[in-house]
Amino acid sequence: MRDKILMAYRSIRERRSRSILTVLGIAVGIAAIVALVSVGYGMEEAITGELTTFTDLITVIPGKMVGATYVEQGSFTDRDIKDLQRMGGIKAVTAMTYGAAEVEYRNQRRPIFILGGDAEELGGFYLDPVGLKEGRWLRTNDYKACVIGNRVATDFFTEEIRVNDKLLINGEKFVVVGVFDKASTLYAADVDPHIFLTLRAAKDVMQTDEVKYLMVRVYTIDEAEAIAEEIEKRINSNHGLDEFATAMTMGSMLEQIGTVFRILRGVLVGIAAIALVIASIGIMNTMLMSVMERTHEIGVMKAIGAKSRDVLSLFLLESSMVSLAGGVVGCVIGVLLARIISLIAGSALGIEFVASVKAVVLLGGIAVAMGVGVLSGFYPARKASKMSPVEAVRYE
Amino acid sequence: MIHTEHLTKIYRMGEAEVYALHDVNLEIQDGEFVAIVGPSGSGKSTLLNMIGCLDKPTSGSVFIDGIDTALLTDNELAEIRRQKIGFIFQQFNLIHTLNALENVALPLFFAGVGREARLKRARELLLNVGLEDRMYHKPSELSGGEQQRVAIARALANNPEIIIGDEPTGNVDSATGHAIMAILEGLNKEGRTIIVVTHDPEIAAHAGQTKRMRDGRVRD
Numbered sequence: 001m002r003d004k005i006l007m008a009y010r011s012i013r014e015r016r017s018r019s020i021l022t023v024l025g026i027a028v029g030i031a032a033i034v035a036l037v038s039v040g041y042g043m044e045e046a047i048t049g050e051l052t053t054f055t056d057l058i059t060v061i062p063g064k065m066v067g068a069t070y071v072e073q074g075s076f077t078d079r080d081i082k083d084l085q086r087m088g089g090i091k092a093v094t095a096m097t098y099g100a101a102e103v104e105y106r107n108q109r110r111p112i113f114i115l116g117g118d119a120e121e122l123g124g125f126y127l128d129p130v131g132l133k134e135g136r137w138l139r140t141n142d143y144k145a146c147v148i149g150n151r152v153a154t155d156f157f158t159e160e161i162r163v164n165d166k167l168l169i170n171g172e173k174f175v176v177v178g179v180f181d182k183a184s185t186l187y188a189a190d191v192d193p194h195i196f197l198t199l200r201a202a203k204d205v206m207q208t209d210e211v212k213y214l215m216v217r218v219y220t221i222d223e224a225e226a227i228a229e230e231i232e233k234r235i236n237s238n239h240g241l242d243e244f245a246t247a248m249t250m251g252s253m254l255e256q257i258g259t260v261f262r263i264l265r266g267v268l269v270g271i272a273a274i275a276l277v278i279a280s281i282g283i284m285n286t287m288l289m290s291v292m293e294r295t296h297e298i299g300v301m302k303a304i305g306a307k308s309r310d311v312l313s314l315f316l317l318e319s320s321m322v323s324l325a326g327g328v329v330g331c332v333i334g335v336l337l338a339r340i341i342s343l344i345a346g347s348a349l350g351i352e353f354v355a356s357v358k359a360v361v362l363l364g365g366i367a368v369a370m371g372v373g374v375l376s377g378f379y380p381a382r383k384a385s386k387m388s389p390v391e392a393v394r395y396e
Numbered sequence: 397m398i399h400t401e402h403l404t405k406i407y408r409m410g411e412a413e414v415y416a417l418h419d420v421n422l423e424i425q426d427g428e429f430v431a432i433v434g435p436s437g438s439g440k441s442t443l444l445n446m447i448g449c450l451d452k453p454t455s456g457s458v459f460i461d462g463i464d465t466a467l468l469t470d471n472e473l474a475e476i477r478r479q480k481i482g483f484i485f486q487q488f489n490l491i492h493t494l495n496a497l498e499n500v501a502l503p504l505f506f507a508g509v510g511r512e513a514r515l516k517r518a519r520e521l522l523l524n525v526g527l528e529d530r531m532y533h534k535p536s537e538l539s540g541g542e543q544q545r546v547a548i549a550r551a552l553a554n555n556p557e558i559i560i561g562d563e564p565t566g567n568v569d570s571a572t573g574h575a576i577m578a579i580l581e582g583l584n585k586e587g588r589t590i591i592v593v594t595h596d597p598e599i600a601a602h603a604g605q606t607k608r609m610r611d612g613r614v615r616d
Contacts, residue, residue: 003511014493300489303450304503304550305478307471390451393489 008318015290022286023326026372029276030330030365035337036268038355042342044261046184046353048254055221056091058228060084060214060235060247073244075210080235084216087234089227091217094121095199098213099206103195104168105157112152114169115194116202121215126180130191135163135178143201147178151192169195170205216247224249276368279326280376287319287380298384299392308385315381316374323373327366334365398447398558398589399423402456405442405612416442418612419456424591426557429584431600432593434609440593441562443609447591448481448560449473460558478507482551486563488543490535496522496546497531503553521549525579541572548579559583561592565599577602 012019063072076095084093096117103112115122119138127137138147146167153161161167167174174197183191203209216231218224228247235245291298298311338355345353405417416439424430432440445451446458449465457466460480465473477483490499500518509517522531525545535543544564551559559580565573573596581602584590592603600606608615 003505007505010493296489297491300485300491301502301506302474303448303477303483303489304506305474305554306506307474309471310506388451390445393450393485 025279025282026326027330029279031333033272034334034365038338038357040265041356042353055250058216064246094118094215095211101170116197116199130183131181133179133181145177146174147196149192149194150182153179280372284376291380291384295395302389312385319377320373323369327369331362404455406454415612429590429604431603431606438609439612440609482556482559484561484564486566488547500549540568558589
């Protein structure tokens, strides 16, 4: 066996540049699979990892998801909130509202999203994971105070907004008491472009009484699903509609995210599979050319006593060695690529995650490469082994 | 002993049928040195390939030590080639990626002989043909005569009873040609059967027996 490997290695080396190109062809396919899958896992872990710290949370929205679109059916009333507060198993209910407002700073006007809620609860959600760059968080009795997201402070206006600067929100004067740090992936969309007010101030400034969503915390995580159903039932009966409210537990959100990532991974693996098919055609081509070039050599080997089996195994060994090398190189490139993608995503897109390289993915990549090598090497190898010795010897 | 019975090989060239061998009946005793001579296209190489089990007849048969080779499978033919026959070609046909030693050891590799034993035997064989100082040279670094001597050493690797040479001196100068024939004569004295195809009467003179061929038939 050792001798066969040595012989296969010789003839691979003999065609060095072509062998290297074939190895690269496979490596690209495997690298694509490894990188894409690792990036997918990394994103999933980053997001689900942060979400799992909120497993006692139920989010209630006055509407439902139809496919990927949110259809709002109205807003919650004080009675809804009071009903929920009376339910068993619920630790806290927070009413939240949001809406766009016109914000003026040093004579520049921008439409910005306003988020209003109970100061303590809002703080519980965003303060710990994101943190303040400067200033302080909202207090329950604050009225003309606001905390702004990082992009509101730095990107939205020509001049940077600092603590104690004044903003006009829909014409009303507010003092900036705090500025958020730049948020991580999960929170970036929620925090960075928003202005945070107390619920009372938000309702006043947007001249609305609407409660756009509720955040409910439960005592026991195991009961979350049951409580979520009960919440939907109560609110639906308050509004006389069958499907007025949707209550989502963190668990079900995690599941949904998981589904999204499974689909994403499927698509990514599909793309990589196409790359692999192309690579395997490359191997087949290389091996066929190698067979043709060595027709004479095969004839000589047969004349001096090689059996078809010997020739078949030599050529198969050659193609699987080439693809093994391709698989290993592909894994290395794939891991590097995954790191680079997560770095770029981190700095350019503000999505922070670490690509998660799993041993299973690496082993799978090498296995796939070997499989491709053996399969696409089989036809040329068989062709080589079936040659008539006298014709092969005569071939020049 | 080798003998053929009604050995016939027909090649199809489009519509026409060409008799490369036409009902050849031949007997070669063990230990004979036979030269097969004849003009090109007379079928002498085809006959040699049949005897060497490289090609299959259209009809008739080649018997080697009483075995009817027409009844054998490809693998069994490979086995016969490996155990009983050593080939020497006009073009030497060494594997150019392997050095002289490895070329000589190659038949032993296919015979399943271990690496150490293989290289030891190959060294001895190269020593016998006077190439002990060229063992690690690639074929491209050897002269024609040296390459043919490597090829003879390779043909002897499995210690076959029969050595077959298809114009073994066709690609070397006449002095080297006679040297190669001298080696073959030596092998014949050891008791091996030697069958050589040539169109050079001087070379044929080394053989104990000459068989003339014309139009696919043997005329003694």
